[in-house]
Amino acid sequence: MEEDIYKQLLAKARRDKPRLRDVQSFKTKVLNEIDTERSRGGLLQFIRVAASIVLLFSLGAYVWMEVYTWENRLAIEQRTTPVSMIHKSDWQCRKAVNELMASLFETSALVRHNDGVYINKGSIELLEFENSELFIVMQTVLGHIEQYSPSDFKVYQSGEDIRLNAWQLRHEYSVCEMLTK
Amino acid sequence: MKTISDDILISRSQSGNQMAFGVLVERYSNFCYSIVFRIVGNEAETEDVVQEAFILAWKKVKHFNSKRGKFTTWLYTIATHLAIDALRKQRKRVMLVLETENEIQADDALAQLYNRDLEAQLKQAMKSLTVLQKAVFVLREIEEIDVAEVAVITGLSPKQIKDNLYVARKKVREQIPKVISI
Numbered sequence: 001m002e003e004d005i006y007k008q009l010l011a012k013a014r015r016d017k018p019r020l021r022d023v024q025s026f027k028t029k030v031l032n033e034i035d036t037e038r039s040r041g042g043l044l045q046f047i048r049v050a051a052s053i054v055l056l057f058s059l060g061a062y063v064w065m066e067v068y069t070w071e072n073r074l075a076i077e078q079r080t081t082p083v084s085m086i087h088k089s090d091w092q093c094r095k096a097v098n099e100l101m102a103s104l105f106e107t108s109a110l111v112r113h114n115d116g117v118y119i120n121k122g123s124i125e126l127l128e129f130e131n132s133e134l135f136i137v138m139q140t141v142l143g144h145i146e147q148y149s150p151s152d153f154k155v156y157q158s159g160e161d162i163r164l165n166a167w168q169l170r171h172e173y174s175v176c177e178m179l180t181k
Numbered sequence: 182m183k184t185i186s187d188d189i190l191i192s193r194s195q196s197g198n199q200m201a202f203g204v205l206v207e208r209y210s211n212f213c214y215s216i217v218f219r220i221v222g223n224e225a226e227t228e229d230v231v232q233e234a235f236i237l238a239w240k241k242v243k244h245f246n247s248k249r250g251k252f253t254t255w256l257y258t259i260a261t262h263l264a265i266d267a268l269r270k271q272r273k274r275v276m277l278v279l280e281t282e283n284e285i286q287a288d289d290a291l292a293q294l295y296n297r298d299l300e301a302q303l304k305q306a307m308k309s310l311t312v313l314q315k316a317v318f319v320l321r322e323i324e325e326i327d328v329a330e331v332a333v334i335t336g337l338s339p340k341q342i343k344d345n346l347y348v349a350r351k352k353v354r355e356q357i358p359k360v361i362s363i
Contacts, residue, residue, distance in 0.1 A: 005357050009303045013323045016300065018218040018227075019211050026228070027206045030235045031199055037236065 071098060071115070071166055093176040097169045103134055104164070116165030120156065144173040187252050194242045202242070206235050209253065213260040219319040220264040221271070222304060230267050234260040250333060257326075258334045261316055268312050306356035310349050317342055318349035 020026050071094075101117075104110055109126035110117040119138070128135040145162075146153040149172055156162050169175040185204065193201035213234060218227040237259050245255055307315055313335070320331045321342065328339050337345070 005302075006354050009306070009353075009357070010322065012300060013219075013303055014325065017211070017215040020214045020228070020231075023207055023210055026210055026232070027203050030206050030232055030239075031203055033232065033236055034199060034202075034239050037240075 068115075094166075094170065097166050097175060100137065100169070100175075101164075101166050103131070107131055107134065113163065114165075116163045116168075118161040118163055120161045121159050140178055141169070141173065141175060144175055144178060148173050188247065191242065191245065191247065191252055194239070195245070202239055205252075209256055210235070212253075213256065216257060216319060216324060217260055217264040217267075219307075219323055220261070220316055221267050222307075226267055226271070227264075230263050231260060234263050237263070251330075254330050254333050257320075257330075261320065261334050265312055265316055268315070272312070302357070303353075306353045309352050309356055313337070314345045314349040314352070317345040318353070321346050322350065 101115075104117045105112050107127060107130055109130045110119060110123050112118075124135070124138060124142075127138060141164075142153070142156070145156065152162050152172075185201075187205070187208075190201045190205050194205065210231060213231050214227060217230045217234070218224070221227050221230060234256070238256055241259075245252065307318065310318060316335055317331065317337070320326045320334060321328070326334070328342055331337075331342055332339055335342070
């Protein structure tokens with residue numbers, strides 16, 4: 001008896017499947033919802049990209065500021081005589097260049113501007129009297145400027161000012177090579 | 182009129198063609214509805230779950246690979262999982278004793294109204310099943326989907342399916358006299 005009813009229940013359930021009342025309107029509802037979600041998704045994607053760009057710029061600015069202030073601090077705080085500037089690693093080169101900049105800042109022969117100094121023929125001549133050791137180093141630096149950036153050297157030769165900072169010394173005039181020899 | 186194959190509709194849907202996906206919705210919404218309704222047990226919620234299943238299928242259709250299995254199996258997997266989630270939430274809602282009592286009273290009244298309706302009797306008998314037993318019972322016993330496919334849909338092993346089905350059949354059989362006598 002029980003078994004019969006069980007079988008009847010199953011047979012009925014297999015035969016009469018529950019169905020949607022209106023497949024077409026259901027389809028329209030699904031497609032409309034997909035459209036809504038798509039436009040919502042587009043907006044979210046835009047916000048995500050914009051936020052990533054802002055974050056990236058902020059991070060870049062932060063790193064740049066950190067490096068900038070670190071270099072400035074080194075330039076001001078770490079001072080040694082130019083003769084002792086013989087180092088091997090990149091970090092040491094960076095340190096030595098900053099020390100050189102600090103020495104240049106200290107002289108009254110050169111005019112300081114932000115993180116650099118202006119040099120010209122006249123100020124270099126003055127430097128020879130004020131700090132002969134530094135003058136010798138600067139002669140070598142000028143040799144590097146002539147070799148790596150002839151246009152700057154031309155400006156210097158014409159008697160005009162050229163501006164020197166730590167980044168230029170390391171990257172444009174390759175002073176590191178000289179310091180590590 | 183020549184019917185477009187599922188493969189073509191799927192590949193068009195994968196390239197973002199909503200019309201093609203619409204045809205798939207038309208084709209399989211009733212079957213999904215049948216499975217989900219048997220698991221969830223109420224009309225309004227069933228329609229929401231099936232709709233959610235198709236929206237999720239649209240979002241994931243790009244990742245569907247026909248080499249790994251049939252589209253229908255993939256679709257029923259999504260629908261079944263959502264139905265199981267819905268049923269679990271539904272059962273949590275009626276956990277409070279008072280609510281449960283009210284529901285039993287309401288169900289009794291319903292059963293009395295439909296005591297000659299076999300569909301209602303089966304629905305009533307299935308109430309004693311756990312979520313997984315119910316899913317396995319619906320897929321295997323009512324929808325007659327083969328074991329391998331049920332394994333993919335539910336994520337259970339064939340042994341677990343067999344065990345769940347055995348217990349489910351037993352429980353439903355035990356419930357039948359009680360339901361009939363109401």
